[in-house]
Structure formats: C-alpha cells, structure tokens
Amino acid sequence: MPRTFRVGVIGHTGRGDYGHAVDVACRRAPNVEIVAVADPVEAGRRQAQQRTGARNAYAAYRDMLAKEKLDIVAICPRHIDQHHDMLLAAAEAGCHVYMEKPFCRTPAEADAVVRAFEMRHLKLGIAHISQYSPVLAAVKAAVADGAIGDLLEIRGRGKEDARGGGEDLWVLGSHVFGLMRSIAGGNAASCYATVTQGGEPVAKRHVRDGAEGIGPLAGDHVQAQYSFPRGVTGYFASRKGMAGQPTRFAVQVFGSKGVIELESGYGVKADLLRDSSWSPGRSKKTWEVITSAGIGRPEPRTDGNYEGGHVAAITDLLDAIEKDRDTKCGCRDAAAIIEMIAAAFESHRLGRPAELPLRSRANPLTLLT
Incomplete structure (x- = not known):
C-alpha cells in the first residue's frame, strides 16, 4: 500500500493567513492526511480545522511540532518574516516542508535553512508553481x-x-x-x-x-x-x-x-x-x-489553476521523499532566487x-x- 504522509498545517490569520490556499491544496494531494493545524488566532484556527478536517488544533506551531509525529509541515503564511523560524523549527522536528513563497528575507537566512535541511536529509518544496x-x-x-x-x-x-x-x-x-x-x-x-x-x-x-x-x-x-x-x-x-x-x-x-x-x-x-x-x-x-x-x-x-499548481508541487515533494531526490524547486533553488x-x-x-x-x-x- 502507498505510504500515507502525516501533515501539519501552519497558518497565521491576519499575518499572511494561509497563503494562496495552501492548506486546502494539501487536502487534495494524494496519500496525505492532515492531522493538525496551528494558528495563534482562535477564529482562524477553528476555520482552518474545519477546512482541512484536521483532528487537532494548536495555538502555537511549536507545540504542534512537539506533540504530533509529522512527516511534512505546510508553512502557509505569506508574510516572509515568519518563514526562517518556522523552517528551522520544522527541520529540528525532522519534518519535510511545503511552503508559500518567498523563501526567506536574506541570503543569510536562506543559508541557515539550507544547512539545517541538508544536514537532516530533508526535502523542501516551495510554491513557485510555474516550476511544476x-x-x-x-x-x-x-x-x-x-x-x-x-x-x-x-x-x-x-x-x-x-x-x-x-x-x-x-x-x-x-x-x-x-x-x-x-x-x-x-x-x-x-x-x-x-x-x-x-x-x-x-x-x-x-x-x-x-x-x-x-x-x-x-x-x-x-x-x-x-x-x-x-x-x-x-x-x-x-x-x-x-x-x-x-x-x-x-x-x-x-x-x-x-x-x-x-x-x-x-x-x-x-x-x-x-x-x-x-x-x-x-x-x-x-x-x-x-x-x-x-x-x-x-x-x-484541466488542472491549470493555482490549486492545481500546489497539488503538483506537493505531489513532486512526496515523490522526492520516497525516491530521495531533489524537488523541482528545493532549498538551493529557493535560496538562489x-x-x-x-x-x-x-x-x-x-x-x-x-x-x-x-x-x-x-x-x-x-x-x-
């Protein structure tokens, strides 16, 4: 049987929200189960839980990472100032990542993320949907x-x-x-x-x-x-x-x-x-x-829309994890951009x-x- 990947979704209502519907796209991807969401805003957290069908919800994403045994983290907020910390926290928890773009605010932040992911042999996919x-x-x-x-x-x-x-x-x-x-x-x-x-x-x-x-x-x-x-x-x-x-x-x-x-x-x-x-x-x-x-x-x-691009990118990430290959737009690609x-x-x-x-x-x- 195909492996089912446990996914945790990070959003931040009012501060980048869930990007271009990254959370909904995760639900459409094959062999994925969204088990938890994290959002510091209660109303947004509740709505995200309803949209994704996640069993558990957390105010703090670090609590979700500590308590849930996740394979993949979806980093959804558009606001780029949160990405570096979220990426490093996901890496420390041993999780692969699919994320909204842009990657990080500076080359220094990108360097740190590349090191953290490559040291742990983790894969990253990013919503540069044209690449897929x-x-x-x-x-x-x-x-x-x-x-x-x-x-x-x-x-x-x-x-x-x-x-x-x-x-x-x-x-x-x-x-x-x-x-x-x-x-x-x-x-x-x-x-x-x-x-x-x-x-x-x-x-x-x-x-x-x-x-x-x-x-x-x-x-x-x-x-x-x-x-x-x-x-x-x-x-x-x-x-x-x-x-x-x-x-x-x-x-x-x-x-x-x-x-x-x-x-x-x-x-x-x-x-x-x-x-x-x-x-x-x-x-x-x-x-x-x-x-x-x-x-x-x-x-x-007939899948030529933004959500279709997310699904293609997430599917590529799953295949990259299974085959231990690079994604079509991974850490080093995102850092080069x-x-x-x-x-x-x-x-x-x-x-x-x-x-x-x-x-x-x-x-x-x-x-x-």
Missing part, C-alpha cells in the same frame, strides 16, 4: 530542440501595479527568476542593477519597512541585468503604476531564430514565434501555441556589477550609508 508546470517542460524541450535557435536572452517583468519596483521584485520577481533559472539552465553569475525612488537613486533615507514582512525595502523602479551560463543574459524590470492590460507578468525567451513567451503560473499556455527578426509586423510570421502536449497541440490537461533579488539591491549599493554568490549575506539596504 507541464507547459514549462514543453517550453524547455522546444528550446533544447532548437525551435528558437541559440538562446540569447530572457526578459521578465512583474505586475507593475501599486507594488511596482522593490516590492514587485520580491513578491513577483521571485516567480520570474525561477523561470529564468529553469530556462537558462543554471545560476546567475552576476547582476548589474539600478534602483530609484521618485526618479532619484535609492539612498538610506528612502528605506522603509516593506509589506508582508519583507523587511527593509525601497524603490519604485528597478532595472536589473543578470549573466547566465553560455552567454545568456536575463533582464528584470518593474516600475510602479505601469501595469499593462493584459499583464506583462511573464518571461520572453529570445533566440537567434525566434521568440517564446511564457506567462507565470501553472498550466498557462506559451506561444512560439519562429522569426529571427523578433518582429511579426515585419516578417508576417504568426504565433504558434505551446501546451503541455507540445507545439501546436491542444491542451489536454533570494540571491538574485538581493543582488539587485547589492549592485545598486555598490554602483557596479555584483558577483554571485554575494559576499555579503545581509539585506543590502541595511548597508546603505
């Missing part, structure tokens, strides 16, 4: 097969709404960087970036406490360039109040013979333009759809390209003078 999309797999196959020729650059933008700039870099840039790393096939080696606030270069006076527990934050306009293996360049930009309709929250993959555009998300379609000029207005070429089934084929899947975010601020602080891994492991904005 079967459409991403089809896009990577198309790139590898030469559909756009030699890979040259990858461009991405955030949603550029009221969070545009530094907050967009954290909250939505993390998805973009996950896609960049997957398509480029490795870690970024350097970053050159500028960060401005109201048209002025960000300085110490601009730094404030960011939303959702991000910590020190600044900038309403970010422009960042990353160098990847084999001469591939990545670009990320976000400017507050410049949102497009429809959204530009996506990555565009440019090659010597064409372009692929892939939205961020699980099960979203991609499009291919076989055009070396990158300009369908000049070439008169038309876009071809890419689905999970491949180029020009109808999409056979945080490194790319921090590198934009560090390059701005230094006024030159920042090499990765970063020498400083602190939030660069705390080092501004």
Whole structure:
C-alpha cells in the first residue's frame, strides 16, 4: 500500500493567513492526511480545522511540532518574516516542508535553512508553481530542440501595479527568476542593477519597512541585468503604476531564430514565434501555441489553476521523499532566487556589477550609508 504522509498545517490569520490556499491544496494531494493545524488566532484556527478536517488544533506551531509525529509541515503564511523560524523549527522536528513563497528575507537566512535541511536529509518544496508546470517542460524541450535557435536572452517583468519596483521584485520577481533559472539552465553569475525612488537613486533615507514582512525595502523602479551560463543574459524590470492590460507578468525567451513567451503560473499556455527578426509586423510570421502536449497541440490537461499548481508541487515533494531526490524547486533553488533579488539591491549599493554568490549575506539596504 502507498505510504500515507502525516501533515501539519501552519497558518497565521491576519499575518499572511494561509497563503494562496495552501492548506486546502494539501487536502487534495494524494496519500496525505492532515492531522493538525496551528494558528495563534482562535477564529482562524477553528476555520482552518474545519477546512482541512484536521483532528487537532494548536495555538502555537511549536507545540504542534512537539506533540504530533509529522512527516511534512505546510508553512502557509505569506508574510516572509515568519518563514526562517518556522523552517528551522520544522527541520529540528525532522519534518519535510511545503511552503508559500518567498523563501526567506536574506541570503543569510536562506543559508541557515539550507544547512539545517541538508544536514537532516530533508526535502523542501516551495510554491513557485510555474516550476511544476507541464507547459514549462514543453517550453524547455522546444528550446533544447532548437525551435528558437541559440538562446540569447530572457526578459521578465512583474505586475507593475501599486507594488511596482522593490516590492514587485520580491513578491513577483521571485516567480520570474525561477523561470529564468529553469530556462537558462543554471545560476546567475552576476547582476548589474539600478534602483530609484521618485526618479532619484535609492539612498538610506528612502528605506522603509516593506509589506508582508519583507523587511527593509525601497524603490519604485528597478532595472536589473543578470549573466547566465553560455552567454545568456536575463533582464528584470518593474516600475510602479505601469501595469499593462493584459499583464506583462511573464518571461520572453529570445533566440537567434525566434521568440517564446511564457506567462507565470501553472498550466498557462506559451506561444512560439519562429522569426529571427523578433518582429511579426515585419516578417508576417504568426504565433504558434505551446501546451503541455507540445507545439501546436491542444491542451489536454484541466488542472491549470493555482490549486492545481500546489497539488503538483506537493505531489513532486512526496515523490522526492520516497525516491530521495531533489524537488523541482528545493532549498538551493529557493535560496538562489533570494540571491538574485538581493543582488539587485547589492549592485545598486555598490554602483557596479555584483558577483554571485554575494559576499555579503545581509539585506543590502541595511548597508546603505
């Protein structure tokens, strides 16, 4: 019989809640039993217990970890300032983790979590749901097969709404960087970036406490360039109040013979333009759809939503535990994404390209003078 995994859910009503319904997704995952929930807010705790069908409920997540024999902990709150402590507590209890993103607030926090998990041979999955999309797999196959020729650059933008700039870099840039790393096939080696606030270069006076527990934050306009293996360049930009309709929250993959555009998300379609000029207005070429089934084929899947992405990620985590392999987006992947975010601020602080891994492991904005 397949193993049944005992899962404990951590939420925090009013401080990140349960993320993008991570608790409900856990209930849909195969071979999972949610045995307990933890939430310091009584009303939220009671509602979560009802949603998940958990037998037990705790005000303190550390009590749940001590009393329940859990295989997996779901760390659900969106507020990132809680993640480091929750992750280390889960590791100390010997639990694998599925969690809401972003990973941690600084490279130093990420380092500590990577050490704690690898020392105990624990697995982590994180809700960068694009990493689990079967459409991403089809896009990577198309790139590898030469559909756009030699890979040259990858461009991405955030949603550029009221969070545009530094907050967009954290909250939505993390998805973009996950896609960049997957398509480029490795870690970024350097970053050159500028960060401005109201048209002025960000300085110490601009730094404030960011939303959702991000910590020190600044900038309403970010422009960042990353160098990847084999001469591939990545670009990320976000400017507050410049949102497009429809959204530009996506990555565009440019090659010597064409372009692929892939939205961020699980099960979203991609499009291919076989055009070396990158300009369908000049070439008169038309876009071809890419689905999970491949180029020009109808999409056979019906699970293309946020919850479906969570279920795919949790299923991948269960398989990684059983087979003792890495997840599709594990500790080191999540840490590398945080490194790319921090590198934009560090390059701005230094006024030159920042090499990765970063020498400083602190939030660069705390080092501004």
